[in-house]
Amino acid sequence: MSMACPACTAAPIAAQRARDGVADMALSLPSIHCAGCIRGVEESLGALPGVRFARVNLSLKRVSVGTSLPEDRIIAALAEAGFEAHALSSEMLEGGGDATGRDLLWRMGLSGFAMMNVMLLSVAVWSGATDATRDFFHLISALVATPVVVYAGQPFFASATGALRARRLNMDVPISLAILLATVMSLYETLHSGAHAYFDAALSLTFFLLIGRYLDHRTRAAARSAARELSALEQFRADRLDDAGRAIPTPIADLAVGDRLLIATGMRLPVDGELLSQSAQLDRAFLTGESETVTAAAGARLHAGEVNLGAPLTLRATAVGEDTTLRRIAAMVETAENARNSYTDLADRAAAIYAPAVHLLALAAFLGWALWDGDIRHALNVAIAVLIITCPCALGLAVPAVSTAAISRLYGRGYLVKSGSALERLADADTVVFDKTGTLTLPGVAVEGIAPEDRPILLGLAQASSHPLARALREALAEERPAALDQIHEVAGQGIEGQYRGQEVRLGNDSWIGARVGGFGYRIGARNAPLAKRERLRPGAEEAVAGLRATGKRIVMLSGDRQQAAEGIARALGIEEVIAGVVPEEKHRVLERLAAEGCRVLMVGDGLNDTPSLAAAHVSLAPSSAIDAARTAADIVLTREDIGALPMVLQTAERARRLSMQNFGIALGYNAIAVPVALVGLATPLIAALAMSASSLTVLANAMRVRKVRS
Amino acid sequence: MNVLLVLIPVSLFLGGLGLAGFLWTIRSRQYDDDSGNAARILLDEDDPPEG
Numbered sequence: 001m002s003m004a005c006p007a008c009t010a011a012p013i014a015a016q017r018a019r020d021g022v023a024d025m026a027l028s029l030p031s032i033h034c035a036g037c038i039r040g041v042e043e044s045l046g047a048l049p050g051v052r053f054a055r056v057n058l059s060l061k062r063v064s065v066g067t068s069l070p071e072d073r074i075i076a077a078l079a080e081a082g083f084e085a086h087a088l089s090s091e092m093l094e095g096g097g098d099a100t101g102r103d104l105l106w107r108m109g110l111s112g113f114a115m116m117n118v119m120l121l122s123v124a125v126w127s128g129a130t131d132a133t134r135d136f137f138h139l140i141s142a143l144v145a146t147p148v149v150v151y152a153g154q155p156f157f158a159s160a161t162g163a164l165r166a167r168r169l170n171m172d173v174p175i176s177l178a179i180l181l182a183t184v185m186s187l188y189e190t191l192h193s194g195a196h197a198y199f200d201a202a203l204s205l206t207f208f209l210l211i212g213r214y215l216d217h218r219t220r221a222a223a224r225s226a227a228r229e230l231s232a233l234e235q236f237r238a239d240r241l242d243d244a245g246r247a248i249p250t251p252i253a254d255l256a257v258g259d260r261l262l263i264a265t266g267m268r269l270p271v272d273g274e275l276l277s278q279s280a281q282l283d284r285a286f287l288t289g290e291s292e293t294v295t296a297a298a299g300a301r302l303h304a305g306e307v308n309l310g311a312p313l314t315l316r317a318t319a320v321g322e323d324t325t326l327r328r329i330a331a332m333v334e335t336a337e338n339a340r341n342s343y344t345d346l347a348d349r350a351a352a353i354y355a356p357a358v359h360l361l362a363l364a365a366f367l368g369w370a371l372w373d374g375d376i377r378h379a380l381n382v383a384i385a386v387l388i389i390t391c392p393c394a395l396g397l398a399v400p401a402v403s404t405a406a407i408s409r410l411y412g413r414g415y416l417v418k419s420g421s422a423l424e425r426l427a428d429a430d431t432v433v434f435d436k437t438g439t440l441t442l443p444g445v446a447v448e449g450i451a452p453e454d455r456p457i458l459l460g461l462a463q464a465s466s467h468p469l470a471r472a473l474r475e476a477l478a479e480e481r482p483a484a485l486d487q488i489h490e491v492a493g494q495g496i497e498g499q500y501r502g503q504e505v506r507l508g509n510d511s512w513i514g515a516r517v518g519g520f521g522y523r524i525g526a527r528n529a530p531l532a533k534r535e536r537l538r539p540g541a542e543e544a545v546a547g548l549r550a551t552g553k554r555i556v557m558l559s560g561d562r563q564q565a566a567e568g569i570a571r572a573l574g575i576e577e578v579i580a581g582v583v584p585e586e587k588h589r590v591l592e593r594l595a596a597e598g599c600r601v602l603m604v605g606d607g608l609n610d611t612p613s614l615a616a617a618h619v620s621l622a623p624s625s626a627i628d629a630a631r632t633a634a635d636i637v638l639t640r641e642d643i644g645a646l647p648m649v650l651q652t653a654e655r656a657r658r659l660s661m662q663n664f665g666i667a668l669g670y671n672a673i674a675v676p677v678a679l680v681g682l683a684t685p686l687i688a689a690l691a692m693s694a695s696s697l698t699v700l701a702n703a704m705r706v707r708k709v710r711s
Numbered sequence: 712m713n714v715l716l717v718l719i720p721v722s723l724f725l726g727g728l729g730l731a732g733f734l735w736t737i738r739s740r741q742y743d744d745d746s747g748n749a750a751r752i753l754l755d756e757d758d759p760p761e762g
Contacts, residue, residue, distance in 0.1 A: 035751060035754050038747065038751060056747060057747055058744055058746045058750055059743070059744045059745060059746045102737050105742060106734065109730060109734060110730065113733075117726045120722060121719075136715075144723070
């Protein structure tokens with residue numbers, strides 16, 4: 001048996017890259033989570049002829065494949081093995097991974113190396129080295145520390161300069177100042193045989209903060225790339241028809257007004273346009289909030305973002321790119337978002353108080369000592385000791401350590417929090433506004449009327465399609481065992497067909513199954529039956545509402561539907577406040593009104609009509625099934641269907657804020673002890689090192705407690 | 712005290728060795744998928760096929 005050592009299994013990425021060449025495609029695998037999944041995916045793909053290699057990245061939930069096969073073959077193979085997979089645009093393949101993360105790691109490694117070596121020398125000085133030995137040790141420390149501080153501190157210096165240029169103070173200003181002044185003063189002291197050098201303090205400050213910076217970057221990069229993956233799922237090509245009627249795949253950016261486009265079944269329209277086909281069936285749920293299929297006749301105006309549910313259709317583009325209805329709404333979103341960007345997050349608010357206080361204190365110490373004993377060098381020493389010892393390290397870690405832990409925890413539960421500020425705003429929320437269609441409810445099928453002997457056959461058919469109704473049917477019949485069917489295939493825009501014990505079975509549009517049953521039905525042999533559509537509750541919706549009520553949040557349901565339909569759902573969920581019949585343009589007015597009443601609103605919605613509301617709300621959440629604009633506007637994206645963990649998300653956010661405040665408290669506590677010591681001129685590099693390490697470690701340990709929220 | 716002149720370069724060299732090792736792990740992309748690597752040690756896919 002060969003040993004599976006971590007290094008052996010980790011190292012081959014680079015080796016594999018050299019051997020197999022570059023991956024041809026990347027697929028998103030939202031459901032993978034363990035070693036078994038890695039093996040399942042890699043083995044099922046490796047067994048396909050034509051696949052050179054398949055490598056799963058579990059952190060990003062993604063597989064890169066080197067192959068000559070088309071994407072749908074790979075997706076089908078994965079679906080057969082039980083893994084949901086989505087193609088990602090080729091852009092996602094580029095960039096060669098996470099360059100910023102590696103850069104931060106590099107600087108961190110360097111400063112860690114320098115810190116440890118300088119610390120060794122410092123220990124000798126602290127334990128009593130004097131005269132020539134001490135000067136020699138300081139000199140070596142200077143040679144190691146100075147270049148490292150200059151190089152490894154770049155991320156802080158850059159951020160501090162940026163803030164100063166915008167005439168603001170952020171946490172990086174006192175940090176950079178402390179690092180730089182400590183180094184410069186220590187250099188001066190070294191050259192003049194001084195007793196105290198703070199090289200180890202400057203380096204450990206850099207090292208600790210780079211760790212925080214790197215962790216912060218990792219969590220955000222994971223959330224960001226997941227959000228970007230969702231947009232990569234959006235379509236980026238359309239079939240343009242040339243004069244001879246040939247379909248030519250064209251990037252959406254190159255479409256022009258007047259182009260004729262062929263829209264395949266299940267595709268979103270990329271442009272606004274006029275229908276050229278005789279008739280078409282469209283889903284415009286994202287625009288109107290209605291979950292019904294809309295039938296349009298030739299000449300009808302269609303909007304970008306609608307989904308073609310019927311047979312392939314052709315249309316003539318009347319508005320493309322920025323002029324489409326979709327984009328105009330997106331522009332409204334941007335305006336609303338700018339308003340929200342004025343939110344200052346906790347760390348910056350703390351920095352705005354802390355930075356001037358520390359700088360004034362250091363200045364006062366300098367002036368005080370300079371006037372008291374007239375020794376400018378000693379006064380400067382004391383002032384710098386004050387700057388170093390005020391624990392900018394702990395303060396710099398106070399918020400990022402907590403939000404990193406919280407965001408990565410939520411990421412594991414399927415909630416992508418896009419920024420630390422979103423987490424803080426989430427903690428403020430006292431009112432939750434749900435959109436009904438697509439958020440609290442999903443399209444469903446009424447299965448009560450189906451004869452028991454038909455159910456396995458229907459499940460067998462429904463499993464073969466990814467159409468929303470087939471998916472709903474599959475879920476409703478989840479308890480059945482699917483019948484064994486042969487020759488299953490999907491007829492675009494019509495339905496699914498197969499053979500069951502020698503008879504033909506079909507599931508789909510009524511005209512196609514050959515009976516007027518009203519929309520949607522199935523046929524087994526010569527027998528027809530209708531299927532009724534019905535809204536079903538999103539999994540976890542009841543728990544979510546109950547949990548939110550238990551924590552005393554005000555819950556409002558907002559819907560474009562009729563009062564009666566909306567109230568039925570609200571009663572099922574136990575929501576008392578219902579605002580129904582709201583026209584799309586009015587939705588964000590409702591939110592503005594709530595904001596005027598002093599409510600801080602968490603908006604949960606998915607449609608285009610929700611998008612301005614998502615941007616206008618204090619904080620917002622969109623399910624991953626939402627349209628691109630809604631996901632972009634939302635602060636948090638839910639990657640799973642189940643919304644039941646929503647109360648846990650709010651609790652985590654509240655706990656994160658409490659822990660951040662505690663961390664500030666801890667840092668201040670250390671300051672209360674250390675600053676007087678520094679002010680009277682008793683601070684030595686040893687005390688600075690102790691205060692810094694102890695406060696940073698306490699703050700980090702406290703941050704880890706955010707994982708303790710029960711769910 | 713002359714021993715310091717030997718020991719300090721030695722300690723710096725050993726530390727540098729550690730640093731070089733760390734930089735190598737970054738270059739060979741061992742931090743790109745840490746949860747994946749944690750899971751992969753449970754797989755023994757390098758085993759020769761049995762029987």
